Amino acid sequence: MIKILQNYLSYLIPSRCILCGDKGVEHRDLCAACYLELPKNSPRCYRCASDFDAPHSQIALCPDCVENPPAFDETLAPFVHHGTIRYLIIQLKFHSHYPSARLLGSLLADYLKQTAELPDCIIPVPLHKNRYRERGFNQSIEIARVLAKSLSVPLDLNSCQRHRDTAHQVGLSGDQRNDNMKNAFSVSPNFRAKHVAIVDDVMTTGSTVHELAAALKTAGCHRVQIWVCAKAQ
Numbered sequence: 001m002i003k004i005l006q007n008y009l010s011y012l013i014p015s016r017c018i019l020c021g022d023k024g025v026e027h028r029d030l031c032a033a034c035y036l037e038l039p040k041n042s043p044r045c046y047r048c049a050s051d052f053d054a055p056h057s058q059i060a061l062c063p064d065c066v067e068n069p070p071a072f073d074e075t076l077a078p079f080v081h082h083g084t085i086r087y088l089i090i091q092l093k094f095h096s097h098y099p100s101a102r103l104l105g106s107l108l109a110d111y112l113k114q115t116a117e118l119p120d121c122i123i124p125v126p127l128h129k130n131r132y133r134e135r136g137f138n139q140s141i142e143i144a145r146v147l148a149k150s151l152s153v154p155l156d157l158n159s160c161q162r163h164r165d166t167a168h169q170v171g172l173s174g175d176q177r178n179d180n181m182k183n184a185f186s187v188s189p190n191f192r193a194k195h196v197a198i199v200d201d202v203m204t205t206g207s208t209v210h211e212l213a214a215a216l217k218t219a220g221c222h223r224v225q226i227w228v229c230a231k232a233q
Helices: 002-012 032-037 063-067 083-095 098-115 129-135 139-151 174-181 207-218
Strands: 074-076 121-124 160-162 185-187 195-203 223-231
Touching: 032 083, 074 098, 083 098, 083 139, 083 195, 083 223, 098 139, 098 223, 121 139, 139 195, 160 207, 185 207, 195 207, 207 223
Parallel strands: 074 223, 121 195, 195 223
Antiparallel strands: 160 185
16 A cells, blocks of 8 residues: 555656756656766676776676785676766765665666675675764665665664774775774674675775675675675776
């Protein structure tokens, strides 16, 4: 009954593009023209999604992942972190604009339906309780809620904790980011999932998700995917 009512209301109140205000398409807050302008990702490293020269038909690893493999096994990132995607992420992360979470989650879900092997559960990157109290919400959780519903995959908000209140990563070098995130996460001793997808808004160096993936692998997880809306160049 609720679903029928939602569908009925969607026709009475059509969606509007949150970027330009034109009529949205496919019940999404995005118009066709703005969708075409989104900065889509090109073929990248299978493991970390970094840009490098590789044939379109070849699944390959970048030199960094060959030399120093991260703890996670695969990264799926449909967009690069600039232009309108960067704008949507900033609106969500720093201005609590929940429609941006709904749109980002919907776009990522569409991509994953075509590319991802679905995991046992979805784990959004957790915030430390102090950061959560300061911000009032976790943008990764809001995106993950959309994914869990769209993909019918359980959302796990309790098994992983950020037990160390790390400094902001913005402005840090790659080595500084790695040191900053070292041993920042812990996993519940009751955790049993063998295939997990970690969800975040954007991936820069991958230091945060590497540490979380390492904690999950130590807890017995066999495979860890990274699902992010965008990869920073």
